[in-house]
Amino acid sequence: MEKSSIVRPVILISFVIGISLLHYLTPLHLPYLHAIFQRLYYLPIILAALWYGLRGGLLCSLIISVAYAPHLLFQWGGHVTMEMEKYLEIILYNIVGGMTGLLSQRERERTVELQKTARGLEESYQKLQHQSERIISIEEQLRRAEKLSTLGEMAAVLAHEIRNPLGSIRGTAEILKDDYKPGDPKHEFIEIQIKETERLNRVVEDFLHMARPQPADMRPCPVQEELEMIVALVANDARERQVKLILQPPPFRVIIQADGEKLRQAFLNIIINALQATPPGEGVIISTTVHQATICEIRLRDTGPGIDAATLERIFEPFFTTKHDGTGLGLAISRKIIESHSGTLTLESESGQGTTVIIRLPINDPTSGGTP
Numbered sequence: 573m574e575k576s577s578i579v580r581p582v583i584l585i586s587f588v589i590g591i592s593l594l595h596y597l598t599p600l601h602l603p604y605l606h607a608i609f610q611r612l613y614y615l616p617i618i619l620a621a622l623w624y625g626l627r628g629g630l631l632c633s634l635i636i637s638v639a640y641a642p643h644l645l646f647q648w649g650g651h652v653t654m655e656m657e658k659y660l661e662i663i664l665y666n667i668v669g670g671m672t673g674l675l676s677q678r679e680r681e682r683t684v685e686l687q688k689t690a691r692g693l694e695e696s697y698q699k700l701q702h703q704s705e706r707i708i709s710i711e712e713q714l715r716r717a718e719k720l721s722t723l724g725e726m727a728a729v730l731a732h733e734i735r736n737p738l739g740s741i742r743g744t745a746e747i748l749k750d751d752y753k754p755g756d757p758k759h760e761f762i763e764i765q766i767k768e769t770e771r772l773n774r775v776v777e778d779f780l781h782m783a784r785p786q787p788a789d790m791r792p793c794p795v796q797e798e799l800e801m802i803v804a805l806v807a808n809d810a811r812e813r814q815v816k817l818i819l820q821p822p823p824f825r826v827i828i829q830a831d832g833e834k835l836r837q838a839f840l841n842i843i844i845n846a847l848q849a850t851p852p853g854e855g856v857i858i859s860t861t862v863h864q865a866t867i868c869e870i871r872l873r874d875t876g877p878g879i880d881a882a883t884l885e886r887i888f889e890p891f892f893t894t895k896h897d898g899t900g901l902g903l904a905i906s907r908k909i910i911e912s913h914s915g916t917l918t919l920e921s922e923s924g925q926g927t928t929v930i931i932r933l934p935i936n937d938p939t940s941g942g943t944p
């Protein structure tokens with residue numbers, strides 16, 4: 573750019589000076605040469621018009637007229653009648669300079685206009701692309717919401733179908749319980765059976781109410797005890813799978829405002845996933861820490877096969893599962909529960925690297941977080 577802004581005037585000036593010198597230095601008895609030089613002037617005029625538009629073309633033709641006029645007046649004697657075509661040539665220089673300049677200027681303005689339109693189109697295209705991406709993502713959210721609302725309808729049917737057999741199981745368990753005295757291990761097993769049946773009943777009801785969210789029963793909740801309860805609940809399953817469940821408690825007792833029942837449901841879903849993923853002989857570590865006395869962070873780390881990036885994107889979708897007997901609801905429900913406690917549930921995983929589920933819950937009870 574910088575280079576052409578110097579080179580172009582130099583070329584034009586050289587042309588004008590060169591051609592003028594040819595005129596002045598060539599003897600007058602060689603008129604055919606003068607006729608050629610006379611036409612050579614069109615070269616710088618057209619170039620100037622192309623490069624600089626109307627003003628450039630006119631300026632160049634004027635300079636040429638001024639440079640050429642003394643040659644006509646003094647060398648040729650300035651006889652208007654004799655050298656008429658030479659005077660007309662001067663007028664023609666200016667017409668050609670002006671016309672070519674005007675046309676090239678218009679062309680250039682049109683190019684600028686076209687470039688502006690192209691830029692506008694590009695911007696519109698990008699806006700359109702952005703909008704369509706937003707539409708796709710909203711559609712995705714709607715699809716998920718739709719799945720969840722169908723879930724509500726399904727839950728109503730399910731609840732009806734499951735409640736009755738659950739009632740029978742509970743009744744039979746109660747009858748069996750009477751046959752064993754408290755302290756008998758079988759009595760305890762039956763107690764667990766009854767407790768689990770009750771829990772199942774509540775889960776079914778929760779499904780029923782998923783479309784109409786219930787107000788949570790928020791109470792002070794000791795996080796570690798809740799985790800221990802769930803670990804005890806799945807201890808048998810873990811033993812069978814030969815997977816160790818390792819609890820790493822926080823340095824002090826952490827109490828948060830939460831619906832204990834729902835929180836346990838979320839913990840259970842995640843611990844079951846970890847148990848299912850961990851190979852025999854290995855373990856799942858459940859550690860709890862406190863950040864800045866305001867956030868309780870629970871990490872559940874397994875040494876399972878991990879999750880590849882494509883699967884990772886979908887694991888929170890209701891009904892997404894890679895298991896032949898999975899419902900694909902565990903994580904979707906757990907996340908909903910944690911979010912209803914103003915917390916976050918995230919998953920860090922890579923293929924072959926195991927999985928860590930991170931639950932962050934706010935500690936908003938001023939009396940909690942520091943009980944030794």
Ligand SMILES: Nc1ncnc2c1ncn2[C@@H]1O[C@H](COP(=O)(O)OP(=O)(O)OP(=O)(O)O)[C@@H](O)[C@H]1O
Pocket residue numbers: 841845846849874876877878879883887892893894895897898899900901902903904927
């Ligand atoms: N700890 C984990 N390690 C590896 N993959 C996991 C882990 N947790 C979840 N996933 C993947 O996420 C998917 C969704 O999990 P989610 O708990 O929602 O459903 P599910 O376990 O398949 O079914 P359900 O919980 O109803 O039995 C799983 O199918 C599995 O592919």
Ligand SMILES: [Mg+2]
Pocket residue numbers: 841844845898902903
């Ligand atoms: Mg699961």
